[in-house]
Amino acid sequence: MGMISVELPEELTEPVERKASELNVDVARFVAAIIREKLKMPVAIGDLEVFVPADIAEFERERAEGESDEDFEAAEEMYGALFTAALR
Amino acid sequence: MEGDNPPIDRGDFVWTNFPTREEPAAPSVDRHIALCLRRFRSADKGYALVAVYTTSQSRRDRPKAQGEIEVTAERAVEYGQRSAFRIDVRRVAVLPISPDFFPDLEKPGHGIQGRSAHLADAAERLLRQIIAQTPELVEFLGPENVLRSVFGRGRRRT
Numbered sequence: 001m002g003m004i005s006v007e008l009p010e011e012l013t014e015p016v017e018r019k020a021s022e023l024n025v026d027v028a029r030f031v032a033a034i035i036r037e038k039l040k041m042p043v044a045i046g047d048l049e050v051f052v053p054a055d056i057a058e059f060e061r062e063r064a065e066g067e068s069d070e071d072f073e074a075a076e077e078m079y080g081a082l083f084t085a086a087l088r
Numbered sequence: 089m090e091g092d093n094p095p096i097d098r099g100d101f102v103w104t105n106f107p108t109r110e111e112p113a114a115p116s117v118d119r120h121i122a123l124c125l126r127r128f129r130s131a132d133k134g135y136a137l138v139a140v141y142t143t144s145q146s147r148r149d150r151p152k153a154q155g156e157i158e159v160t161a162e163r164a165v166e167y168g169q170r171s172a173f174r175i176d177v178r179r180v181a182v183l184p185i186s187p188d189f190f191p192d193l194e195k196p197g198h199g200i201q202g203r204s205a206h207l208a209d210a211a212e213r214l215l216r217q218i219i220a221q222t223p224e225l226v227e228f229l230g231p232e233n234v235l236r237s238v239f240g241r242g243r244r245r246t
Contacts, residue, residue, distance in 0.1 A: 047155055047218055051107045051181035059128035059136055059182075064098055064205075078216050079126065079138065082180070 050086040057083070094135045094185045095198040099208040100124045101167045103192050103199035106141060107181055115188045121201055122183075123175050125208050125215075134185060140211055141179035144171050153178075155218055157210060167202030175207065177215045 020030035104122045105115035122139035155178035183189040192199025
């Protein structure tokens with residue numbers, strides 16, 4: 001983690017803290033996500049480098065041939081969590 | 089292609105313009121073979137594919153990393169490739185199915201170099217495993233029920 005101290009305009013302080021709280025992330029992580037989005041940097045999630053279009057939530061996953069309900073649900077959840085993480 | 093299933097699907101090794109770190113939302117200018125894992129469909133935006141990166145660069149001097157699947161030269165031929173390569177599931181992209189991201193889409197064969205549902209299964213399993221082992225992914229993000237069912241834990245309370 002690098003350390004940079006910044007002063008935010010007064011009117012931003014409360015919304016930033018509130019939004020970070022809603023997302024259950026600390027403020028530094030939330031600000032980092034905004035910067036990453038603005039700089040068009042890929043999201044690194046642990047060991048993963050993920051490239052996801054912003055409208056991915058509008059797509060539905062197709063069931064693979066012969067895929068069981070259990071496998072379908074598991075994959076659905078995995079990709080859902082991955083995309084959610086990548087977009088924040 | 090409107091109304092029809094696109095020609096590229098799960099398990100296909102296909103030529104792509106896989107995005108780069110510098111321009112993660114745009115097709116790159118370089119062609120790269122990717123392995124397609126899953127196809128997604130939108131009501132009004134067509135199709136997209138989740139794909140992972142492959143590399144054929146010589147890695148003899150570097151041991152296989154976690155998140156890589158090594159394919160030998162003998163097996164590589166089955167997938168339309170001339171030399172040994174690695175599938176790197178740590179590099180994941182969702183690519184709209186269009187000529188921008190699939191440069192040979194409109195050509196005969198659609199740029200598909202080979203196919204292996206088995207390797208797509210293996211890559212997806214490995215991806216799931218890596219995500220499960222990466223707690224920083226799940227501490228903050230994702231719906232609670234998803235976190236619990238997929239990763240066996242809820243989000244961290246601060």
